[in-house]
Structures are given as C-alpha cells and as structure tokens.
Amino acid sequence: MNIPLHNTARALPALCLLIMCLGAFACVRAPYTGRSQLIMMDADEEKALGAAYSKEILQKSSVVTGTSQSRMVERVGKRIAAAAEQPDPEVPKPMEFKWEFHTIKDDEVNAFCLPGGSIFVNTGILNFVQSDDELAAIIGHEVAHALVRHGAERMSQESLSSLLQSVGSLAVGVATQSSGAAELFGSAYGTGMQYGVLLPYSRTHESEADYIGLILAAKAGYDPKAAITFWQRMAAMNKNSNVAEWQSTHPSDETRIAELKKILPEMERYRSGKKQ
Ligand SMILES: [Zn+2]
Numbered sequence: 607m608n609i610p611l612h613n614t615a616r617a618l619p620a621l622c623l624l625i626m627c628l629g630a631f632a633c634v635r636a637p638y639t640g641r642s643q644l645i646m647m648d649a650d651e652e653k654a655l656g657a658a659y660s661k662e663i664l665q666k667s668s669v670v671t672g673t674s675q676s677r678m679v680e681r682v683g684k685r686i687a688a689a690a691e692q693p694d695p696e697v698p699k700p701m702e703f704k705w706e707f708h709t710i711k712d713d714e715v716n717a718f719c720l721p722g723g724s725i726f727v728n729t730g731i732l733n734f735v736q737s738d739d740e741l742a743a744i745i746g747h748e749v750a751h752a753l754v755r756h757g758a759e760r761m762s763q764e765s766l767s768s769l770l771q772s773v774g775s776l777a778v779g780v781a782t783q784s785s786g787a788a789e790l791f792g793s794a795y796g797t798g799m800q801y802g803v804l805l806p807y808s809r810t811h812e813s814e815a816d817y818i819g820l821i822l823a824a825k826a827g828y829d830p831k832a833a834i835t836f837w838q839r840m841a842a843m844n845k846n847s848n849v850a851e852w853q854s855t856h857p858s859d860e861t862r863i864a865e866l867k868k869i870l871p872e873m874e875r876y877r878s879g880k881k882q
Contacts (some may be wrong), residue, residue: 634700634755636754636814636818637699637700637753637754637818638817638818638821639754639814639817639818641810641814643754643755643759644759644762644763644766645755645758645759645762646762646765646766647758647761647762649700649701649702649755649758652701652721652722652755652757652758653701653702653704653721653722655721655722656720656721656722656723656724656752656757657704657720657722657724659720659724660706660720660722660724663708663710663720663724663726664708667710667711667712667726668710668711668712669708669709669710669711670709670710670711670729671709673709675709675729675732676709678732678735678738678741679707679708679709679727679732679741679745680707681738682707682738682741682742682745682828683705683707683725683745683749684705684707685742685826685827685828686742686745686746686749686822686823686826687703687705687707687723687749688826689822689823689825689826690703690705690749690750690753690822691703692825700753700754700755701755703722703723703752703753704722704723704724705723705725705749706723706724706725707725707727707745708724708725708726708727709726709727709728709729709732710726710727710728710729711728711729712728712729712730713728713729713730714728714730715728715730715731715734715840716728716730716731717731717744717745717747717748718748719748719749719751719752719757720752720757721752721755721757721758722752723749723752724752725745725748725749725752727741727744727745727748731744734836734839734840734843735836736836736839737832738828739823739828739829739831739832740832740833740835740836742823742826742828742832743819743820743823743828743830743832743833743836744836745819745823746818746819746820746821746822746823746826746828747815747816747819747820748815748819749819749822750814750815750816750817750818750819750822751811751815753818753822754811754814754815754818756811756814756815759811760808760811813865816833816862816865816866817865817869820833820866820869820873821873821876823873824873824874824876824877825876825877827877828877829877830866830870830873830874830876830877831870833866834863834866834867834870837859837862837863837866838859838863840859841859841860841863844859
C-alpha cells in the first residue's frame with residue numbers, strides 16, 4: 607500500500623511522544639507486596655495535586671473536630687501513619703508523606719484518601735465502628751492507597767491508555783486512509799481499556815489496600831480480627847439497604863471477608879513483631 611508522505615509525517619510526533627513517555631516510565635515496586643507499578647507522575651506533582659484537592663474538600667465540607675469520633679480518627683490515624691513510616695526494610699518508602707486525618711459530617715458510609723496522605727472519614731461510616739481496632743482496618747486501608755501511590759498509578763494508566771488510543775487511531779487512519787476506521791478503532795480500544803485493563807487494576811488496588819492496610823493496623827498494635835467483625839456487620843446491613851458507592855468500587859463483603867480470613871495468621875505475626 608502506498609502511504610502518502612503527509613500522513614506518515616502526521617503520525618511521527620505522536621509516535622515520538624509515545625517513545626519518550628515509555629522512556630520516562632518509572633517502574634517501581636509496591637511496598638510489602640512487591641508488585642511492579644508503572645508511575646509516570648512525579649512525587650511532588652502528586653503531592654501538590656493531593657494538597658489542592660484536600661484544601662477544596664476541607665473548604666466545602668463540614669469538618670468535625672473536638673468530638674469523641676474525631677478524636678478517635680486522629681488517635682488511630684496517628685498510630686497507623688507511624689506504622690506506614692516504617693515500611694519493609696527491603697523496600698524504601700515511595701516518597702515523603704504529610705499524613706492528615708479529618709472527620710467529615712456526612713451520612714454517606716465512606717472514607718477516602720488523597721495522594722500525599724490526606725485521609726477523610728465520614729461520620730456515616732464512623733457510626734458503624736465499635737472500636738479503635740475496627741477503625742484501624744478502615745484507616746489502614748486508606749493510608750495504604752496513599753502509601754502505595756495508587757492515585758498516581760491510576761492517573762498514569764489513564765494517560766497512557768489515552769495516548770495509546772490516539773496513536774492507534776492515527777496509525778489505523780494512516781494505514782487504511784479512512785478516518786471512519788480510525789474512529790472505530792479509537793472507540794473500540796477505549797472500551798477495551800476500560801473493561802479489560804483499567805477496571806481489573808482497580809480491583810487489584812482494592813485488594814492490595816486491604817492487605818497492606820491490615821499489615822499497618824497490625825504493626826500499629828491493633829487487632830486484625832476486628833476487620834472481619836466490622837465487614838461482617840456491614841455485610842449484614844448491606845442486605846437490607848443500598849449503602850454506599852464506596853462498596854461498589856470495593857470488593858464484595860463476602861470476597862473481602864474470605865480474603866481477610868486467609869491473611870490473618872500473617873497479620874498476627876506482624877502484630878507480635880515477629881515479622882517486620
Ligand atoms: Zn479502597
């Protein structure tokens with residue numbers, strides 16, 4: 607097939623950009639799990655983004671201070687953060703964090719973290735928490751997301767997928783001389799990336815945050831079994847109501863409880879200090 611020169615020339619800058627990005631990939635290993643991660647985002651950039659969002663959330667939300675619930679969040683958060691500051695000696699800490707723990711007056715059963723270490727816990731989830739040990743499982747999960755830089759990893763995956771999509775569309779357009787075919791490739795590839803690559807990764811992040819979160823809770827001296835009683839209580843409640851968006855992006859209660867039960871013996875070793 608004869609490809610007109612001007613089309614080939616159009617594809618070159620995009621291909622060069624792709625190659626440059628591939629060269630700039632930072633392949634790092636997640637602490638504790640050793641999973642390799644593709645992070646194309648600078649730690650300072652990640653922290654600045656997290657700090658800006660955190661400021662916005664604090665301005666827009668009803669922040670709770672001086673209550674027994676907010677004191678509990680700060681108390682447990684502080685101990686989990688101290689445990690997060692001592693990752694596995696064989697795995698260096700991914701970046702510097704500024705740990706902050708905020709309680710938000712919101713009925714939604716939710717807790718979330720921002721890149722860099724700002725953690726938010728809604729009163730809606732705190733109303734179901736019966737002990738510091740249970741809260742440690744929730745805060746541990748959120749601290750783990752920040753510690754392992756899941757936000758930056760997710761953003762990197764999304765920018766890479768959109769870059770590949772545009773380069774792919776351009777290449778199909780060049781090869782077939784048809785902009786229709788290029789569009790079709792673009793939309794099919796977009797759907798594939800969403801359902802085939804990005805979503806399973808997200809589930810990986812959630813299981814990883816459960817695992818590392820419980821390690822942090824155990825290292826901080828909390829009882830890892832409390833995670834199971836908490837999720838069992840949530841599962842019983844979920845049967846009657848549509849609780850939270852948080853639940854839809856997280857593993858199902860049954861899967862989560864089964865996975866947590868499997869890792870309990872290992873967590874007890876972390877708690878007793880027999881494992882670092
Ligand atoms: Zn999560």
